[in-house]
Ligand SMILES: Nc1ncnc2c1ncn2[C@@H]1O[C@H](COP(=O)(O)OS(=O)(=O)O)[C@@H](OP(=O)(O)O)[C@H]1O
């Protein structure tokens with residue numbers, strides 16, 4: 001591990017060299033100390049095990065990165081929240097705090113733990129909004145949030161300055177592409193679910209020569225046991241699942257708070273009558289009328305299970321449901337960070353992920369996916385009949401709309 005041992009003086013990040021007036025030496029200790037310590041255990045140092053996995057070091061770093069980011073995202077539960085009506089400033093940070101903070105922590109851990117080659121990150125957030133006039137307070141709060149999470153964990157002897165935060169977010173501006181290695185990150189996938197207190201994921205994948213070779217999904221609100229009967233909400237069981245997959249090595253799930261990893265596989269259902277399907281919670285994100293027509297054609301009897309984010313891919317990978325359908329409205333362009341990690345988590349668990357024409361997803365084209373109509377995923381047994389139903393339903397929808 002290249003993790004640094006903690007010392008009394010915390011180093012500003014990035015280091016103030018060459019000399020720059022925009023770096024302060026450390027985040028304000030009074031702000032940091034004014035919030036309660038969260039009592040997390042320090043994350044273990046990254047250790048690449050001799051496992052025959054050619055990406056073992058990258059996988060260990062990716063797991064550590066999303067686990068630390070998940071801790072930052074959970075802070076609302078532990079910080080006192082003053083409702084705006086009582087006249088006090090709310091202490092509850094908003095979605096951009098978490099998304100930006102999550103991206104910075106993931107980028108930091110990857111840079112600290114993975115030494116091979118140049119660093120390239122294709123990620124959702126950039127610093128544009130934070131550089132605008134009037135964004136000073138939110139920038140300060142993100143800086144505090146990131147530094148507090150680092151202090152709580154204690155793995156790294158680093159404290160971000162505000163300028164360091166801005167430049168670290170912009171680490172995510174890579175265009176990706178067909179050659180070399182690129183990390184692909186959605187720092188909070190399923191923002192709407194996150195805001196509702198429902199499902200969301202921190203989704204991180206690695207592309208090597210245009211192929212997804214590794215994916216991790218931290219799903220802080222996903223129950224560790226199956227959600228097949230709970231429609232995605234917490235069943236009262238322990239929540240916080242971490243899925244991980246590496247090419248040729250299968251998919252595993254473990255608790256985000258530490259437990260032995262267990263291999264998972266997609267379900268083995270071969271009769272659609274016994275199948276259930278996942279789709280987006282938000283009807284603006286996937287056409288629920290089309291998915292219901294597909295389900296009817298297949299003979300699926302169960303109602304749709306609607307959950308936010310790539311938690312759907314994780315749930316599919318461990319067999320909580322049999323099918324995932326995603327059909328954005330016309331004109332929407334899919335981003336690679338919304339599917340890279342989820343797709344390998346499913347394929348390494350024995351499933352298939354394709355577009356609506358049955359083509360594999362191609363992550364080598366830059367920040368967007370070029371695909372035919374939608375994304376579908378299921379097991380090998382159900383895929384032929386699913387593809388047929390999808391194509392028939394799309395054709396019918398096209399004919400019906402051209403008649404209008
Ligand atoms: N209009 C529209 N159509 C299709 N998809 C959209 C649209 N707008 C957003 N997005 C993307 O959907 C991501 C959320 O994932 P899901 O749609 O699977 O989950 S959800 O149920 O809708 O929350 C969501 O991810 P996050 O932005 O990370 O939350 C977006 O990338």
Ligand SMILES: [Mg+2]
Nearest residue numbers: 186189190338
């Ligand atoms: Mg997303």
